[in-house]
Each structure stands twice: as structure tokens, then as C-alpha cells.
Amino acid sequence: MYSTEYLFQQLFNGIVFGSMYALLALGMTVIYGILRLIHFAHGALITIGGFIFYIFFTIFGLPFIAVIGIVIALGGLLGVVLDVIAYRKVVGGPEVSMLITSLGFYIFIENLMKLIATPQPYPFRPPVFLDRVHSDWFITFRTVDLFIIVTSVAIMLLFNLFVKRTKIGMAMIATAESGETARMVGININRIINLAFIIASAIAAITGFMWGAKYGQISYDMGFMAGVKAFVAIVIGGVGSIPGAMLGGMILGMLEMFSVAFLPPGYAGYRDGIVFFVLILILIIRPSGILGEKEVK
Amino acid sequence: MQSFKDNLQRLNRPLTFLLAVPVLFLLLWLAKATLSQYVILIITFIGIYIVASVSLNITNGYAGLFSLGHAGFMAIGAYTSTLLTFPVKLREVFALAYLPPMLGGPEFQWPFLPALLVGGIFAAVVAAIVGIPVLRLRGHYLAVASLGLMILINAVAMNFRNITRGSIGINSIPKYTNIWWSYGWVVLTIYVVWRLTNSSFGRAMMAIREDETSAQVQGINLLKYKLLSFTLGAFFAGIAGGLYAHLSGAIMPWVFSFNLTFQIVIMVVVGGQGTIFGPVLGAVILIVLRYVLKPLEEGLTVYGLVELIYATLLIFIMLRKPEGLLGVRRKLSS
Numbered sequence: 001m002y003s004t005e006y007l008f009q010q011l012f013n014g015i016v017f018g019s020m021y022a023l024l025a026l027g028m029t030v031i032y033g034i035l036r037l038i039h040f041a042h043g044a045l046i047t048i049g050g051f052i053f054y055i056f057f058t059i060f061g062l063p064f065i066a067v068i069g070i071v072i073a074l075g076g077l078l079g080v081v082l083d084v085i086a087y088r089k090v091v092g093g094p095e096v097s098m099l100i101t102s103l104g105f106y107i108f109i110e111n112l113m114k115l116i117a118t119p120q121p122y123p124f125r126p127p128v129f130l131d132r133v134h135s136d137w138f139i140t141f142r143t144v145d146l147f148i149i150v151t152s153v154a155i156m157l158l159f160n161l162f163v164k165r166t167k168i169g170m171a172m173i174a175t176a177e178s179g180e181t182a183r184m185v186g187i188n189i190n191r192i193i194n195l196a197f198i199i200a201s202a203i204a205a206i207t208g209f210m211w212g213a214k215y216g217q218i219s220y221d222m223g224f225m226a227g228v229k230a231f232v233a234i235v236i237g238g239v240g241s242i243p244g245a246m247l248g249g250m251i252l253g254m255l256e257m258f259s260v261a262f263l264p265p266g267y268a269g270y271r272d273g274i275v276f277f278v279l280i281l282i283l284i285i286r287p288s289g290i291l292g293e294k295e296v297k
Numbered sequence: 298m299q300s301f302k303d304n305l306q307r308l309n310r311p312l313t314f315l316l317a318v319p320v321l322f323l324l325l326w327l328a329k330a331t332l333s334q335y336v337i338l339i340i341t342f343i344g345i346y347i348v349a350s351v352s353l354n355i356t357n358g359y360a361g362l363f364s365l366g367h368a369g370f371m372a373i374g375a376y377t378s379t380l381l382t383f384p385v386k387l388r389e390v391f392a393l394a395y396l397p398p399m400l401g402g403p404e405f406q407w408p409f410l411p412a413l414l415v416g417g418i419f420a421a422v423v424a425a426i427v428g429i430p431v432l433r434l435r436g437h438y439l440a441v442a443s444l445g446l447m448i449l450i451n452a453v454a455m456n457f458r459n460i461t462r463g464s465i466g467i468n469s470i471p472k473y474t475n476i477w478w479s480y481g482w483v484v485l486t487i488y489v490v491w492r493l494t495n496s497s498f499g500r501a502m503m504a505i506r507e508d509e510t511s512a513q514v515q516g517i518n519l520l521k522y523k524l525l526s527f528t529l530g531a532f533f534a535g536i537a538g539g540l541y542a543h544l545s546g547a548i549m550p551w552v553f554s555f556n557l558t559f560q561i562v563i564m565v566v567v568g569g570q571g572t573i574f575g576p577v578l579g580a581v582i583l584i585v586l587r588y589v590l591k592p593l594e595e596g597l598t599v600y601g602l603v604e605l606i607y608a609t610l611l612i613f614i615m616l617r618k619p620e621g622l623l624g625v626r627r628k629l630s631s
Contacts, residue, residue, distance in 0.1 A: 038437055089616050096363050099437055100566055101615045103365075107559055108608035114601030220601075224555070228448075231441050273452030276445030283442060284430040 002262070009139045010261040011254070016145045016214065018253025019152035023207045024230035025237065025245035026159060027200025032231075033176030033240050034196055036095050040102045041082060043227020044109035045201045049075055049208025050218040051113065054122060064127045068206065075205025079197035091193070106224070113220035121219035124212035144213045151210070155203060156246055163242070172196060176240070225272065232279045238292020247290060314491065318484055325476055337476060338544075343584045344479030345540045350564035350576035351486045352533030357562070358570035359490075359499060360526035361506025362432070366424075366443030367534045367561050369450040372553035373423055374416035374535025375542035376454060376461055379470050381412035382543070387469055394460060409473040413539040420535030421528040423450075432523040435509065439527075447558060454550035466549030474544035482540060483577075486533050491573055493529075502526050506571070556604065563611045569621025578623060583607065 024042065031039045049071050057067045086105050090097045125131065130144040163169035175182040175192045183189055211226060212218040229252060237248025252275065259267075259274045282289065329337055349367060356364045380393070385406050388395055395403030407415075423446075431442040454461045461467070493499040501522045504512040513519055542548045564583050569575025587603055594602045620626050 036437075038440055086612075090619070094361075095437065096357075096361065097615055097619050099363055099440060100562070101612065103559070103562070104608050104611040104615060107604060108612060111601035111605040111608060115599050115605060119600055228441065228444060232445070235438070235441070267456070269456040270452050273449045273456075276442075276449045279445050280427060280430070280442060283434065283438060287430075287434050287438070 005138060006261075010257050012139050012141060012145070013261075014254035014257035015250070016148050016253070017257055018250035019149050020207050020210050020214070020226075020249075021230055021233045021252045022246040022249025023152050023155060023203050023210075024226060025233040025249040026156065026242065027203045028227075028230050029234045029237075029240065029242060029245035030172065030176065030196050031200055032234065034172070034179065034193055035087065035091065035098060037087070037098045037102060038231055039200070040099075040227060041086070041105040041109065042200065042204055042230065043223035043225075044106050044113075045075055045078060045204035046208040046211055046223035046226050047113055047218070047220060048078060048109065048223075049205030050124065050212040050222060051117065051208075052205065053209040053212065054124060054218060057127070058125065064130075068209070071205050071209055072202045075208075076198040076202040078205070079199075079201025080194060082201065083194050083197040087193070087197075088190075106227070110221055110224065117220055119220065121217040124216055124218045126209075126213040130213065144210075148210045148214065151206070155206075159199070160242070168192075168195065229275055232275055235279060235287075235289055236282055238289030241289070241291045244289055244291035251290075314488070321480065321484070322477075325480055329476055339584065339588055341474065341476045341479045341544060343581055344476070344483045345474075345537050345544065346561070346564065346580040346584055347483045347577050348479075348486045348533055348540065349537040349561050350568070350580045351483075351490055351573075352530045352537070353561050354530075354565050354570065354572075354576045355490060355493070355502075355526050355533075356530035357565055358572070358576070359494065359506065360502040360523055362523060362527060363437055363440045364443045364527065364530065365440055365555075365558050365562065366427075366447045367530070368553040368555070368557035369443070369447030370420040370424060370531040370534035371538030371541065371557065372447075372450050372454055372548075372550070373420040374413070374538030375548050375553065376416075376467075376538075377419045377535070378409075378412040378416035378539035379467055379542045379548060380460070381407035381415060382409060382471055382473070383467070384469075384471060391467065391469070392462065393467070409471075409478075409543065413536055416539040417532040417535035420538070421532040424528045424531030425524060428524045428527045429520075432520055432527060444555075444558075447553075447555070451550050451554060454553070461550070464550060466547060466552075468547035470542055470546045470548065472543060472546050474540045479540060479544070482533075482536055486536075487573060487577070489529075489533075494573065498522065498525065503571070559604075560607065563607050565621075567610055567614050567621060569624030572621065572623045572625075575621050575623040579621075 024046070028039050028042050031037055031042070052071050052074050053067055056062050056070050057064065062070070082105060086101055087098060090101050126144050130142070130147055132143050134141055134143070163173050171182065171187045172192050172195065174185070175187060175189055179189060182192070208223070211222060215222075230249070233248035233252045234245050235248070236251055237244030237246070255278060256271060256275060260271055263270070325340070328340060349371065353364065353367050356362050381396070381400065383391075383393060383406070385395075385404060396405055401407065427442060427446050431439050455463055457463070494503075501512070501517045504515065504517055505519060505522055509519060538553070560583060564579030565576045566579070567582065568577065568579030586606065590603050590606065594600060614621060
């Protein structure tokens with residue numbers, strides 16, 4: 001049987017991956033709430049975030065904090081660009097055209113990255129102080145794992161404060177609940193959409209750094225699965241619910257780690273398959289997710 | 298341009314169809330007699346992509362759903378038909394299992410057509426299993442669920458080594474597919490879609506696309522028609538997959554991945570969703586572009602160039618002419 005250490009080790013790994021999924025799901029669920037758009041291009045921001053970090057930290061050698069600032073700033077900027085050039089024109093049209101456009105932008109960015117960065121993955125090293133291994137405790141981990149958990153919790157808390165305490169945050173939730181009503185009470189919808197893209201993209205970009213640090217490499221297509229799985233996390237937690245997205249992300253991270261850790265070795269290749277199998281199961285058993293309300297149109 | 302569209306509309310008439318088919322085959326015969334083998338191969342490939350894009354159009358264009366699982370269904374068709382037609386004497390060398398008694402026993406090798414059909418039917422059955430729960434829901438759950446299904450099918454093809462040989466794939470598949478097989482299915486697929494759009498089934502699908510609630514109020518069974526369109530699309534995708542396997546002679550799991558799905562989606566969107574000849578045009582444009590740009594991509598070693606151009610084309614169409622090249626702009630009243 002498995003030892004307690006092994007169990008806790010896997011639980012810890014699950015939390016680390018779950019934190020990253022939760023962050024991605026958070027941004028995606030806000031955008032889905034407002035635009036009813038499955039934001040495929042969200043995944044591309046992860047890739048870009050990872051590469052921005054690589055360029056400024058590994059190549060230019062700037063200090064860590066400054067690089068994180070640059071990642072967040074450029075991520076947010078890209079969010080604005082995406083919103084303005086990609087979605088502004090198709091918002092209000094059939095929902096499916098937004099979906100197609102989003103897919104188009106994902107593929108565009110992915111292949112641009114492939115063209116610029118070549119298809120080979122790059123080794124990705126976080127700064128030395130985050131790379132230290134702690135093995136003398138109950139479980140083995142690197143400082144960067146703690147960094148991921150702490151940063152994720154902080155971002156989620158800040159985001160919750162933002163939507164509960166600030167006026168614009170409340171306006172964002174109102175828009176997500178009903179765009180028409182929000183417009184009637186004088187909320188500038190375009191500004192809200194813009195802000196949602198900035199926040200979601202900045203978070204995705206910083207998740208890109210975490211992703212690279214956790215896997216030890218970055219590549220042009222790293223964001224695709226991450227982005228799609230983030231949407232699975234949303235469905236698990238409940239579409240339209242912000243706590244649901246975080247919970248869904250955590251569950252997904254655990255599920256993935258546990259399926260690798262506890263299934264017989266030959267089945268580890270089904271890791272991604274299991275995630276989507278669960279998605280289909282959830283859609284059969286409880287399509288509104290764990291915390292979601294039934295979607296009414 | 299307008300008169301061109303009118304002409305295309307006139308193609309909807311049965312007589313035109315009856316005349317167009319012999320003309321098409323005459324042209325293909327001429328092409329086969331004059332052009333090089335390489336060009337004929339490309340033309341044959343285009344036919345397979347036409348089958349795939351025209352069938353995706355049933356789901357995405359006419360029924361207004363958004364499926365991203367087409368490559369998965371093609372994989373099912375490709376693997377199923379390959380496993381049925383694979384030569385008996387090569388099975389041992391390739392470590393492929395012999396057919397169970399139910400499917401004809403270890404000494405039996407299926408002929409091409411029934412194997413193709415079984416592949417298509419199997420794809421349709423899988424589509425139905427996933428479609429029944431997912432299509433009950435509103436919103437674009439199908440997009441993610443079908444993408445998930447595709448990834449799941451890929452994982453099975455990668456890891457079920459006893460049957461699919463995993464990532465090595467299967468080669469030495471008998472090359473039954475030729476230009477006649479390919480375009481025979483093109484004609485059949487287009488014929489089915491054309492008959493469909495002029496039937497009550499097709500009109501029910503389009504009513505659902507335009508407005509689900511109003512379609513439901515008029516007594517249209519949403520699930521039934523969505524499911525029919527999804528499974529019918531999957532059936533022809535399975536056929537396209539089988540044709541592909543028996544043309545290229547080798548299949549690997551990664552062939553049927555997201556890139557393939559995406560290409561077919563672009564063909565449909567660029568040509569015009571919900572039009573009969575839009576996806577045909579889309580398939581021709583994309584595949585010709587691919588073969589024209591391939592030397593450039595390899596010469597400059599800029600991999601990803603073709604996909605980048607595909608994506609640009611898609612974005613351009615979505616922002617400038619969302620109804621596609623052959624589509625007619627519909628006025629939305631809200």
C-alpha cells in the first residue's frame with residue numbers, strides 16, 4: 001500500500017497544480033460570465049507569459065520582481081489588444097462567432113510563437129532562491145511550489161475583495177449576471193469587458209511563469225491544454241460562479257495528480273483523457289457543476 | 298459576384314445535380330489522364346477534406362452547434378477500417394491482433410467498403426453516446442465536450458498499444474482509396490446534405506440554429522435534431538478518416554489531433570457556414586494553399602507558417618465577412 005508520506009506528497013502536488021488551474025479558471029469564468037465566450041485564447045496568454053519571463057529574466061537578466069512586473073503589465077496589455085481587435089467587433093453577434101474568433105486568435109498566437117521560438121521546448125529555470133529543494137521535512141518540495149500556492153491564494157483573495165468591495169468590481173459582477181440590466185443602470189459595459197480582459201490576461205501571464213517553473217520547460221503549445229482544462233475546471237465548479245471556478249481548479253489539479261499517482265503505471269498516459277472523461281461525466285450527472293446555478297437563457 | 302451566387306443557387310435543382318456529376322467525373326478522368334501522380338494525389342486528398350468539411354457543416358453550419366471533435370471521429374473511422382482491412386499475413390509482423398470470430402475470425406480480411414461503413418457507423422455511435430447528455434444543455438458545452446472527446450480518443454489511440462500500436466501508428470495499410478473512391482463519397486456527401494437542406498429535417502435544424510426557443514415552441518424536438526445532425530456529421534467524418542487511412546497507407550494518433558479539427562473548422566467558416574458549396578471551396582483553398590506554401594515553409598525553415606496563414610484567414614473572415622465567401626449575409630432582427 002501507499003505510505004502516508006506518499007499520500008501527502010501527492011496531495012501537495014495536487015494543491016500546486018490546482019492553484020494554477022484555479023487562477024486560469026478565475027480569469028476565464030469572469031470572461032465567460034460577461035461575454036458567454038469560451039476564451040480559447042486565454043491559453044495563449046500562458047505561453048506568452050512564460051516566454052516573456054524567459055526573455056527578460058534568463059536572457060536579459062533583469063531582477064525577479066521587475067520581471068514579474070513586466071509579465072503582469074505585458075499580459076494585461078495583450079488583454080486590451082485582444083479585446084479591442086478581436087472581440088469588440090463580434091460582441092453582440094452570434095455567440096458562435098466569438099468562439100470561432102477566439103479559436104482563431106489562439107491558433108494565430110500559437111503558430112506565431114512556433115515561428116519565432118522554433119518548435120523545440122526551452123529549459124526554464126526560476127531564480128535560484130525559488131529553486132531550492134526542501135526534502136528534510138515530511139514531504140519534498142521546492143520553494144517555487146510554496147510561491148505558487150501563496151501567490152495564488154493572494155491573487156484569489158485580492159480578486160474577491162475587488163469584486164465585493166470596489167464599485168467597479170461590483171459593476172463587473174453585475175454585468176456578468178445581466179449585461180442588459182447593467183447597461184440600464186449606467187454601467188459602461190465596454191469598459192467592464194476591457195477590465196475583465198486586462199485582469200484575466202495578467203493573471204494568465206503570471207500563471208505562465210508558474211507553469212514553466214513547475215514543469216521546468218516552456219514551449220509554444222504549452223498553453224493549449226492548460227487553457228482547455230481551465231474551462232473544464234469551470235464546468236466542474238459551476239459555470240458563472242467565481243468560488244466555483246477556484247474549487248473546480250483545485251479539484252482538477254487533485255484529480256490529475258491522483259490519477260497519475262494511484263493508477264497502475266500503464267495508465268499514466270490517460271492523464272488528459274481522464275480529465276475529459278470527468279468533464280463528460282459531470283455534464284451527464286450535474287451539468288450546473290458543484291456550486292453553479294442552473295443556467296437560464 | 299451576385300450572378301455567381303445566383304448560379305450556385307441554381308445548382309440546388311435536381312437536374313443540375315444529375316448533370317454536374319458526370320461532368321465532375323469527366324473532369325477527374327481528364328485530370329487523371331493528363332496530370333502527374335503527385336497532383337492526382339493532392340486532388341484525392343482534397344476530396345477527403347471535402348467529405349470532412351461538408352459533413353462538419355451539417356453540425357456547425359446547419360444546426361448551429363459548434364463541434365470541435367471532427368478529427369476524433371476521423372480517427373475512429375481510420376482506425377476501425379484499418380483494423381478490419383489489414384492483411385492477415387502482415388498481422389503477426391505488426392503485432393496486431395487477429396479479428397475475433399464475431400468479425401470474421403483470424404483468417405478474414407474485410408473488403409474496403411463494408412470496413413469504411415463500419416468505421417463511419419462506429420464514429421456515429423460514439424457521437425451519439427456523448428451527444429445525448431451534452432446536447433441537452435444550452436450554451437456551447439458541445440465545443441469543449443467534443444474537443445475533450447477528441448483528446449480522449451487520441452489518448453486511447455496512444456495508449457491502447459495492443460490494438461492501435463500506440464504512438465508508432467500503423468503502416469502498410471492497403472491503399473484502396475483512389476480518386477474515384479474519394480470523389481464518389483464527395484458526391485454522396487454533398488447529395489445527402491443537399492437533400493437534407495430541402496427536407497423537413499433540414500428545416501428543423503435551421504430553425505434551431507436561428508432561435509432555439511421559437512423552434513421548441515413550434516414543436517421541434519431539439520435533442521432529436523441536434524443529435525441527428527451531430528451523429529450524421531460524425532458518420533461522414535468516420536468515412537473521411539477511413540478514406541484517409543487507405544490513401545496515405547499509414548496512421549498515427551497525432552495525425553488526428555487539434556490541428557486537423559481546426560483546419561476543417563476553417564474550411565467551413567471560410568467557405569461559408571450553412572452553404573452547400575462553401576465548405577467545398579474552403580477545402581480546395583486551404584489544401585491548395587498548403588501545397589503551394591509547403592516548399593516555402595521548408596525552404597525558410599519557418600514551421601507553423603501554413604497554420605499562421607490559416608489562422609489569419611479565419612480571423613480576417615470572422616471580422617470582415619463572417620458569413621464566409623459563399624454565404625449570404627443574414628439580417629439579424631432583435
